[in-house]
Amino acid sequence: MGSPSTARRISARHHRAVTPVPETRYDRRLAEILNHATEVFCRKGYEGASMRDLSRESGMSLAGLYYYFESKERLLYLIQKHTFATIVQRLKERLEGVSDPEQRIRIFILNHLEYFLANQAAMKVLSHEDEVLKNGFGAEVAAIKREYYRICVGLLDELKRDRGLQFSTRLAVLSLFGMMNWIYTWHKPRVDADADSIAGEMGDIFLRGVMAAKGRKERQ
Amino acid sequence: MGSPSTARRISARHHRAVTPVPETRYDRRLAEILNHATEVFCRKGYEGASMRDLSRESGMSLAGLYYYFESKERLLYLIQKHTFATIVQRLKERLEGVSDPEQRIRIFILNHLEYFLANQAAMKVLSHEDEVLKNGFGAEVAAIKREYYRICVGLLDELKRDRGLQFSTRLAVLSLFGMMNWIYTWHKPRVDADADSIAGEMGDIFLRGVMAAKGRKERQ
DNA sequence: AGATCATTCGAACGTTCGTTCGAACAAAGT
DNA sequence: ACTTTGTTCGAACGAACGTTCGAATGATCT
Numbered sequence: 001m002g003s004p005s006t007a008r009r010i011s012a013r014h015h016r017a018v019t020p021v022p023e024t025r026y027d028r029r030l031a032e033i034l035n036h037a038t039e040v041f042c043r044k045g046y047e048g049a050s051m052r053d054l055s056r057e058s059g060m061s062l063a064g065l066y067y068y069f070e071s072k073e074r075l076l077y078l079i080q081k082h083t084f085a086t087i088v089q090r091l092k093e094r095l096e097g098v099s100d101p102e103q104r105i106r107i108f109i110l111n112h113l114e115y116f117l118a119n120q121a122a123m124k125v126l127s128h129e130d131e132v133l134k135n136g137f138g139a140e141v142a143a144i145k146r147e148y149y150r151i152c153v154g155l156l157d158e159l160k161r162d163r164g165l166q167f168s169t170r171l172a173v174l175s176l177f178g179m180m181n182w183i184y185t186w187h188k189p190r191v192d193a194d195a196d197s198i199a200g201e202m203g204d205i206f207l208r209g210v211m212a213a214k215g216r217k218e219r220q
Numbered sequence: 221m222g223s224p225s226t227a228r229r230i231s232a233r234h235h236r237a238v239t240p241v242p243e244t245r246y247d248r249r250l251a252e253i254l255n256h257a258t259e260v261f262c263r264k265g266y267e268g269a270s271m272r273d274l275s276r277e278s279g280m281s282l283a284g285l286y287y288y289f290e291s292k293e294r295l296l297y298l299i300q301k302h303t304f305a306t307i308v309q310r311l312k313e314r315l316e317g318v319s320d321p322e323q324r325i326r327i328f329i330l331n332h333l334e335y336f337l338a339n340q341a342a343m344k345v346l347s348h349e350d351e352v353l354k355n356g357f358g359a360e361v362a363a364i365k366r367e368y369y370r371i372c373v374g375l376l377d378e379l380k381r382d383r384g385l386q387f388s389t390r391l392a393v394l395s396l397f398g399m400m401n402w403i404y405t406w407h408k409p410r411v412d413a414d415a416d417s418i419a420g421e422m423g424d425i426f427l428r429g430v431m432a433a434k435g436r437k438e439r440q
Numbered sequence: 441a442g443a444t445c446a447t448t449c450g451a452a453c454g455t456t457c458g459t460t461c462g463a464a465c466a467a468a469g470t
Numbered sequence: 471a472c473t474t475t476g477t478t479c480g481a482a483c484g485a486a487c488g489t490t491c492g493a494a495t496g497a498t499c500t
Contacts, residue, residue: 209427283450
């Protein structure tokens, strides 16, 4: 009793049952810790960041942290899952009601880049610490990631059908992800453009690139 | 006497002075260790791989490794520097004698992807362990990296002048690097296509994308 | 053969790692 | 007031970390 897992289960029940946005003290504190941890993971990498770093940064004692999660690995899992779930949910909202295939892809790009630049630390952790989660945790995050990937494949297939194009959807999608995700290695908030114009330019390059493949046969 | 740094200095002198490709025992052994270390860094990450992992994998005792380099950080530096120097050198050779701007960019893409796929472990370490080297080592690697980047900027500027295009060179180059470098997250040698066809398809997407920007004004 | 050098290793150094434990404090319920 | 439950912490655990040292090999030369 009083163990972390018990506390989490109880607060979760409160969160769902009592009010729409109760935001218990526990949940608020956990969110704070997650934010600090994200920033430290982003700066020093998952393996490079010690629990003592996280303790110092979040202002909570080393032992205190373990009240909120049972291991460092689980902490990374919480960060990754929350980040990915948020971006997928936002995307689905924005796609609703838009039917033009090109416009839908532009929305996908903008949504991705906007969230990427607004939560650069979280997305860097997501992109960079890809394979460190072990079997149980890793599988769940990989599943969300695969869903996100499949959405993008669907959007591109729509475009191909609509415009009668022929190219390798897989390679196009992975190229697009590369263009977008690589941004964490070079974007400096003060000097580079904002998400809107970057999304526009990348959308131009990518969409003109794939749409110029009119009717041609796919490379073998 | 007998210290690592002394040994390295001597063998280096031999390497340069005596014959074109002398390949002393020392150099051969060091190369072996570098290869094994590259593979381990690729699998577990720089921070995640311990010196004991490297010892086990290379078959040399923990202490024995320190005869060949004075620290783990210096080992990463040696790997990164050698990898980058090789790819830049190969590129310069291949570009010689080719003057068509589009063809030169296709050569750049092919060279990058070919080396990337042939030395996937090394390139993953290069891409992934970007900011771990401290001041001295980091600056030197960053300089080679910048030279490589500038070559690509030069190629794209040639294309722009030649075809009268207008777009942001910086964003185009960084997008291209993203497309290419992201490959380490998804390419499976047995199931995915080879460097030639991937380079062709990526070249199509990218070049059609930027070349469709004929005469138009650059986005603000 | 002995001497000199290059190479390798077992054992240990001190430090830092992730994690745990029991006590202490705070809030809420009775 | 006392009890209960939720939250925090100092201190410590054993394990693993990067690195060092002196002795033991192997190789090369006189």
